[in-house]
Amino acid sequence: MSELDLYARYLDMGAKLSKSGDDLAAWVEDKVRQDMERNDRQIEREKQREEREERESQRQLKREERESQRQLGCRKLEMETQLKNIELESKHHVDTATPRQGYGTQKPKIPLLFDPSQVDLYLGRFERHATAFGWHESE
Known part of the structure; x- marks a missing residue:
């Protein structure tokens, strides 16, 4: 809701509450300021929440990347070990029966x-x- 809409809304409310003159103007000004501050706080909370979610998302991506690298390293080590075992078997294994x-x-x-x-x-x-x-x- 825009600031002009807030003024109009509170002017109507103030008139219904039998406020007039400086009393009405001060009351409307106070209500509009409170609404604007509330709106600003809400926007700030949403911004902070989005920032927290973004940081958490980045942390999660980093965790997944580290886990993926760890698994890749383990798989690479397994394959290197298997290759060395195969090389050793082929060098030292002479089986004429098969x-x-x-x-x-x-x-x-x-x-x-x-x-x-x-x-x-x-x-x-x-x-x-x-x-x-x-x-x-x-x-």
Whole structure:
């Protein structure tokens, strides 16, 4: 409500209360001042509340960011640990009992040896297949 509206409202009220002259003017002036001060206090309280909410919101964002960074750091540490474990296992783990992935798990399709005079051809073909399948010579 504007200041002029307040004056008009209180002038009407003062007239109904049988106030007149300087008494009416002082009474109206006092009531308008009280309303304006009340309005100013309300605006100030709302401003302070908004500032508090903004500060709390900023604190919450910072807490969430710190938590996110902490979780990211933990996840990074876990992944680095897993990578180091995998590297260590691959360096120190030699298991010939388990077949390797890929071609090593398949059996080569080599024709059977029917003619004993062609053993050299058969062994050459077998060695080429073993190499293609990634077998070690020890296997």
